Amino acid sequence: MTAHRVKFDVIAEPVQVVTGTLLTEAAHEAGIDIAQPCGGQGRCGRCALQVVGGSESRSSVRSRSTLRLSPEDVAQGYVLACQAVVEGDVSIHVPPQEALERRLTTDRTVAEVQVPAGYDPAIDQTIRRVALTLTPPSMDDQTDDWSRLQTALRQETGIGELQVSLSLLRKIGPVLREGEWEVTAVLNLESRGQKVEGLQSPISNLQSAKLIDLQPGHIPADAPLWGAAIDIGTTTVSVWLVDLLTGEVVQQAAEYNRQIRRGEDVISRIIFASKNNGREEMRRLVLESINGLLERVVKRASSEWRVVDDQQLATNNQPPATNNQPPATNNQPPATNNQPPATNNIVKATIAGNSTMMHLLLGIPAESIRLSPFVTAVNHIPPLTAREVELAIHPEAAVDCLPGVASYVGADITAGALSSGLDDSEQVSLFMDIGTNGETVLGSHDWLVTCACSAGPAFEGAGVEHGMRATRGAIEEVWINSDTYEPTIRVIGDAAPKGFCGSGLISLLAEMFVTGVIDKGGNFNTSLPTTRIRKGAHGLEYVVVWANEGVNRDIAITHVDVDNLLRAKAAIYAGFTVLADAVGVPLETVERVLIGGAFGKYINVEKAVEIGLLPDMPWENFHFLGNTAVLGAYYALLDEKQRARIADIASRMTYIELSADNSFFEAFTSALFLPHTDMSLFPSVAGS
């Protein structure tokens, strides 16, 4: 046998190995510990190394599998150490582990939120903040305060018609006088119907607006002017705090919908809401969730803004102590103590959510949603105010509930169809929201069809014993060593593991299937030589993390959990197969698969295909988009044209009622296996 020199860049001396030696073995020889979470099966991609040097060097290594590497990775000389054998002298770059992880995950993680290119609040935004200087009244000009304000506003902006609530009307006189006839107004421009061409230009003469706030003085241009993009999921509520001036997402927060204690799916929520005082309780619970999140994001953002503010004060050489004194010319006592809460800086909210969530938020009876013929009370909700809705933001804030399509295809899906770009492309795309309700949209620029199948909350980490949201401490990926059945995990944040988020569950389910911990029916194999498969309180389970210092009890996945996950993935897969069949578009002709859902940062396509959650297609066709509903709400919050586009999507979508479709139940039953009863649908899994 020929000996070859293998030079690792992290070690001074090369090692000598014989032909056919795995790179993992060569590395071990050199004293380098290469991680192999999957046990050297070529499944985890964590052992990627880069062959450096010219084509000669590259041909000295033969790869048996590059399954976990992208074509770009391969072109750059990356190989999987556990799948590559040495056949000549070679130089190897060992990337730092973190660099490896980052690179590997890049094209499969949700992109950071980008402010839409060219966002211009003076054109796109309906909210405007305007500084006004009024002519003070005199004996020669006894015009009333409200007319005086409107005149100043008309002169400054050209707005012809101004609406105001009685509550705000009460404040106008005192504010004008406190500001000594200098004030700052916050307005919401009214779009006239769904057509918004007029908004392309700055404010027009004919435009009407609603006065949302009036504050004394000309307030600093960088003072907060916020909006909130909100998604009310059946399982998870998400809130983004948005700077309406820059368009930036200032803060994000999410938590479980507190309604979950009254039922995991929309049907049980509707039933609960229809009894006794259930409707009001449901409304209160989701309001608590949203308002808690709003307070949280504002608290975080306010502390940041105050820091800036204090610095500005320092630059002005005004020590904070003297700042509490009113200016000498101002005889009014300082307003101070009853200052409005910082949440009052949120002057607009745009809300996505499925139809049931929207009804329950607004206290609208939802019974008709679950009873044939399954109609909502309202799909296009009129403009509301925060006062009416009882959102804990500025009481006059505009609350825009995005439009839905049907009882089971709500505003979360119209918003998602927008933010995914589904409606804006010539390509036929499949968009799915992997959440509790499992809605799917198939279509393109020209047509859109949609359906919904109740998937349950498993992929949001609920309805699973150790499930959790994708926050710090969530296990987001799992590899199981196919020899030892020992797992390796990746946890979000630098924290002890607490449970599994959605991506962790997909990963775990796939690994258990591939390593034989469970069979294609989801049954545990108790004959394997591992103590991790055991009988627990809820039947058989696989222990992923043993209790230890940071973990106060074993973290396991149970048979019940597996069943829930199987049903969830089967419902989702059945939904889009039925949809594709219904419009006669074979799944394999779908050009893009756009996936939204409350996952962690990292989604493993391979594993999602392995369990039959996603159709078996080239990986590059998949695009993970994160929470598409809140993203769509964010776009609509910023730009009236995007808002109009969502209304257009809602009116264009054709809804297919699955309850009236026998083929759904068949497709669901067929999909209750790993990956599927019909393995011909999953050639890449069958062939591996």
Add this chain to the structure above:
Amino acid sequence: MTAHRVKFDVIAEPVQVVTGTLLTEAAHEAGIDIAQPCGGQGRCGRCALQVVGGSESRSSVRSRSTLRLSPEDVAQGYVLACQAVVEGDVSIHVPPQEALERRLTTDRTVAEVQVPAGYDPAIDQTIRRVALTLTPPSMDDQTDDWSRLQTALRQETGIGELQVSLSLLRKIGPVLREGEWEVTAVLNLESRGQKVEGLQSPISNLQSAKLIDLQPGHIPADAPLWGAAIDIGTTTVSVWLVDLLTGEVVQQAAEYNRQIRRGEDVISRIIFASKNNGREEMRRLVLESINGLLERVVKRASSEWRVVDDQQLATNNQPPATNNQPPATNNQPPATNNQPPATNNIVKATIAGNSTMMHLLLGIPAESIRLSPFVTAVNHIPPLTAREVELAIHPEAAVDCLPGVASYVGADITAGALSSGLDDSEQVSLFMDIGTNGETVLGSHDWLVTCACSAGPAFEGAGVEHGMRATRGAIEEVWINSDTYEPTIRVIGDAAPKGFCGSGLISLLAEMFVTGVIDKGGNFNTSLPTTRIRKGAHGLEYVVVWANEGVNRDIAITHVDVDNLLRAKAAIYAGFTVLADAVGVPLETVERVLIGGAFGKYINVEKAVEIGLLPDMPWENFHFLGNTAVLGAYYALLDEKQRARIADIASRMTYIELSADNSFFEAFTSALFLPHTDMSLFPSVAGS
């Protein structure tokens, strides 16, 4: 001396009297008791008799004075018995006393409210009630309830855009199902700005409307559909309940504004409202007044409507007992017990009132009204809902606060200018509202100027020890016998006297002046031979009614009362003299004097001129209009064109600020005498 035969129609035999005998003496001779409340001074008109027969008969009686008779009376042969002497044979008709009173007062009482000629709710009214039959949803038509309702409404009426509150949106699904897809909607059509030409035609395609109510089933066409016309006076609050289908005023009620306990005039109310929780207390007090009146008129009207309803049921041979059972086809439990209150049948309210009252009703700070430069917070109040205002009518009801002109010329005056017809005539007219604030408008079709002088509440019966509103038991006219100083009174209703209303006070003041009980400065003459002038707890007073069975204490007018009345009448007179001077229109060229105010039924022009409250003009120039503010609100409630006319009046009126006008104080001082310092202004009083 020649003897003459005088034949009274109520006595069989004629009497014989000598030439020059007064008819009162001839009647006495015949055994007929002719009332002479004024002591035979020709001032009260209560002794009017009719000379019957031809011209010969008429020439047999010579009248010394016909001051209290109208030209029509004289033409019909009426004479005052105390002023007519017999000069030949004559036949006399003695009218029954009640007929006399009714005839005498006819042209000086406020006309009954007439429904405006040609009122057509389908053209004039913004409120429409529409019966709708919807296509029920099915698996082939899963349109949401709200869209379904809008479609049905569009098909039925052509209304293109429908607004709804969140509260009402919550009801829609249940109501549609309870009514089995037959419902009755109540709408408020939106006028687009102040121009209302479009409303001339039935509902147009472009029209938008607000949904105010939705009820299950097609409710009977004669079921109540009410509006409320409301005037909030500083002293008196008036409510008219109006049938919007016929335009008829169904009920009227009025009571003192409960704010009166916190100050008699607007200034003291504003001061009270600016302290502590005063603003909220003021708002509550006036709401209590209005809401109490609303409940009262609805209770009365509902009992009437129920009577009709019960009769209908009887005709249908359905005994009331079986009526509680739902129809056999209806599986729903009867809604019954939590039925909305009858006040919910009021779906629109139009409110007049001075600017301070309007601010206090709405909880808008009113401080700027009393501080130079005297500006209101708002003159043109945007459309509101009863929910916002907390009026006890349908919570979605449209509340239309009529527009004012300035701090001291409010919506009561713009409404009054409309209902008086001031703005609609080529003639130059003087319009005055004899209430607490003493507003006056001078003008015509072409121009309008206005001012206000605080008159105080005396002419509304407040601020006077025994004052009261013009209700049952109020003394509305007084005559004092010039020989005995004994008074005769007329009381509203068949009741014991309780106190004086405004017209009673005018009458009493004039009688005291004419008979010398007081002098032109208002000082009591203690040397007269009567026990009725005495020293009371508050100085000198004149006792009108002694305590007796029905009257538990003496009813007197005090020196303080007289001073208050003098100041009130002086302020009013000074107001319109200054106004006339300011625009250079001599008072004597004014063609009409239009007088509004919360008087009783009967206003005695002669006496009002005698005390110098009204300018000395031919009586036929005076027109008493009652509460012109609530009348204007009533017109605006019925007809959008009248509403637009009020807005037009408000924008056209030029306001003259009396506080900036020294001549007002001079005019006021000059008018503090009976009738005036300058007697040349009152030739008819000087010459009598």
